Amino acid sequence: MRYFTLKTSGVHFIIALLLTFSVSCKQKVSEKSAIPVDNTFSSSLLKEKIKGGWAGQTIGVVYGAPVEFKYQGSIITEYQIIPWREGYVKYWWDKKPGLFDDIYTDLNFVNAFEKHGLNVSMDTIAKHWASTAYHLAHANQASRYNILNGIMPPMSGNWKNNPHADDLDFQIEADFIGLMAPGMVNSATEIAGRVGHIMNSGDGWYGGVYVSALYSLAFISKDVNEIVGQAVKTIPDGTKFHDCIADVILWHSQYPDDWKACWFEVQKKWNNDVGCPKGCYLSFNIDAKINSAYVTIGLLYGQGDFTKSIDIATRCGQDADCNPATVGGVLGVMTGYSNIPAFWLKPLQEIELLNFEGTPMSLNKAYEISYKHAVEMIRSAGGTVEGEIIVIPHQAPVAVAFEQNFEKTYPVFRDRFDRSFTDELVYEFEGNGYIFYGNLVKNSKIDKDYIDRVSKRVGSEMFGLAEPNDPYVAEMEVYIDGQLDEKVRMPMKNASRRLEPAWKYQMNEGKHTVKLKWLNPDSEYEIRINDIVVYSENEPVSNLPKSITNE
Numbered sequence: 001m002r003y004f005t006l007k008t009s010g011v012h013f014i015i016a017l018l019l020t021f022s023v024s025c026k027q028k029v030s031e032k033s034a035i036p037v038d039n040t041f042s043s044s045l046l047k048e049k050i051k052g053g054w055a056g057q058t059i060g061v062v063y064g065a066p067v068e069f070k071y072q073g074s075i076i077t078e079y080q081i082i083p084w085r086e087g088y089v090k091y092w093w094d095k096k097p098g099l100f101d102d103i104y105t106d107l108n109f110v111n112a113f114e115k116h117g118l119n120v121s122m123d124t125i126a127k128h129w130a131s132t133a134y135h136l137a138h139a140n141q142a143s144r145y146n147i148l149n150g151i152m153p154p155m156s157g158n159w160k161n162n163p164h165a166d167d168l169d170f171q172i173e174a175d176f177i178g179l180m181a182p183g184m185v186n187s188a189t190e191i192a193g194r195v196g197h198i199m200n201s202g203d204g205w206y207g208g209v210y211v212s213a214l215y216s217l218a219f220i221s222k223d224v225n226e227i228v229g230q231a232v233k234t235i236p237d238g239t240k241f242h243d244c245i246a247d248v249i250l251w252h253s254q255y256p257d258d259w260k261a262c263w264f265e266v267q268k269k270w271n272n273d274v275g276c277p278k279g280c281y282l283s284f285n286i287d288a289k290i291n292s293a294y295v296t297i298g299l300l301y302g303q304g305d306f307t308k309s310i311d312i313a314t315r316c317g318q319d320a321d322c323n324p325a326t327v328g329g330v331l332g333v334m335t336g337y338s339n340i341p342a343f344w345l346k347p348l349q350e351i352e353l354l355n356f357e358g359t360p361m362s363l364n365k366a367y368e369i370s371y372k373h374a375v376e377m378i379r380s381a382g383g384t385v386e387g388e389i390i391v392i393p394h395q396a397p398v399a400v401a402f403e404q405n406f407e408k409t410y411p412v413f414r415d416r417f418d419r420s421f422t423d424e425l426v427y428e429f430e431g432n433g434y435i436f437y438g439n440l441v442k443n444s445k446i447d448k449d450y451i452d453r454v455s456k457r458v459g460s461e462m463f464g465l466a467e468p469n470d471p472y473v474a475e476m477e478v479y480i481d482g483q484l485d486e487k488v489r490m491p492m493k494n495a496s497r498r499l500e501p502a503w504k505y506q507m508n509e510g511k512h513t514v515k516l517k518w519l520n521p522d523s524e525y526e527i528r529i530n531d532i533v534v535y536s537e538n539e540p541v542s543n544l545p546k547s548i549t550n551e
Helices: 010-020 043-063 088-095 097-116 122-130 138-148 175-180 185-196 202-218 224-234 240-254 259-270 288-302 306-315 322-335 342-348 363-380 448-455
Strands: 038-042 384-386 389-393 410-415 419-421 424-431 433-442 473-480 483-491 502-504 510-518 525-536
Touching (some): 043 306, 043 363, 097 175, 122 185, 175 322, 185 224, 202 240, 202 322, 224 240, 259 288, 288 322, 306 322, 306 342, 419 424, 433 510
Antiparallel strands (some): 384 389, 424 510, 433 502, 433 525, 473 483
């Protein structure tokens, strides 16, 4: 749907019209589309757009680097200057290679498709994914742990096995999918089904579906309103993710010149992470819905301007490097590599020949391989590639399958537990689920040499000081109400570590006792429990009186 900014009383009519079409999904996107039935490209133009996607994504992630998760639940106002200068991309390349996880996790999947073919199975992709050695976090690391311990996709990304299933992990590594399926949005979402269920499900999966659709559609439209409106059609009506993005579209129509007003509406309604134990009840929010909302704000309010778009997406806060990376990638596709302003492009060009951490891939190699994959995808979808002329078949967006995580699983209490144990721990609660937020740690002297050794690969965040190659594996039994529920392995090695010691959802509502029993304790290690989140099948209700009088 196209949206027009009117500063007359007529705007009230437009808003009313939009609300008329607001059924279960808050706003339906017009069935009419300006996107043509077939799309003809020269090979040079297709290469230019693919190259622009990779370049824009990398520029965005570096621009947001100094403010990543520094602003949690607040806007980054204009007085906070975000730097950019010559040599800046190389500065971050040398300082914190883990910053580029958006790119090198994408490239890891590109490698999987290059090695095994475009029809590679989900299991093969998962095994390729789990064999990586670089640092991962949240849903990514939880899925890698699952796969290494025999839980294969889609269960590796299912919320009952992966508490981070609604996190934005797939959202930030789905860019490559849209680049290999230019203009073929349903081909993109099919690939998203194979890749995204490795580490996510539900709204976390939808984040990657949405991003892959944005990229795919950016090849064939230069109208950001059109791109967003068509991309959200790939998400089923009635899901929280669809509702969230539809809300942003509606609020953009109500506040067409004020992105901050739209941001505040998002904050009021959608800032409620229920899964990630690092964010639940706290200001940190890595949920895919709200971060995709920030991507959408950047696109709609940036109006196709590269600089304005990535700046707005960054200033929305939270994952303030990943969100402008997505926006920069989409705009890079839409405008093409050569049309990215030199101010942004020149610092990037210093690292285009260098291989990203943990991969044999550089940006220059990514440009070539993604073009190769795109040509193969176009042919397999019924398009034609004859010399310099490429015809891409039209695909009207179709919604993927309906999934929702954490149904009848509401957080009702966060216990700041803050203690360690070396033998066993017992905890009582009332509800239908719980998660222990903590980790295995080594009782090492924290000196400069230790910090340098541990943080070399993972950047400034220590992530529980997990050793890169420590071979120790803690073994633990989890008892619920006196019955053995599961046996848990907790490796100390960074790449294979388990993020949370124990969790369980959708139990019978009532009183429960959980006991963690460490089977092979070692005096050099301890299991630290920072917080415990308790869940219930009943939504929490305030215990405060509706009004207080002096009677």
